Amino acid sequence: MTTWELDPSDGELLLTTGVTGPAAKMGHRLTIAVQWRATVQWDGDRPVSVEMTVDVGSLEVLGGEGGVTGLSGPEKALARANALKTLQAKRFPQIVFRTSSIEPADHGYLLHGTLDLHGRSRDRVLEVEVEDLGEQWQMACRASVSHADHGLKPYSMMMGAMKVADEVAVSFTARHPK
Structure with a gap:
């Protein structure tokens, strides 16, 4: 049995939010x-658990697209604070995905x-693409996560005229030496 330990030095995990509501054009x-x-x-040569x-x-918060003006440093800090409040980060400090099975794909x-987020578990199937780069393996995965599926209320302002969209896009990329 071989074990790979991966972390941000091997790649990145990014979340991308959307904006909805009548005033969505004002949001980032x-x-x-x-x-x-x-x-x-x-x-052997097959992953059995992740x-x-x-x-x-x-x-x-790395940045924001759209909005009336660019996203300033204080606005990034405010967006971070609002996200941590929405996720109840002090009560639920971790999000965990654990496999129950893995099967080969194209x-x-x-x-x-199972994805454990905000005290709620939801079954998920994720497709991880793997590419042979010679001396390294490159892995990539894209998925979306629903606030509603995990009992989260998306951040909103202006009496709901502008709010974070329910679906959050998740992208993961990493490389690991052979």
């Missing part, structure tokens, strides 16, 4: 980075597992 679509760690267990943990308190693997 945020790009957010988080600190994470993952453990991949291998049996566990990824995200540190909610590490959330960092360009990588299908990870069947």
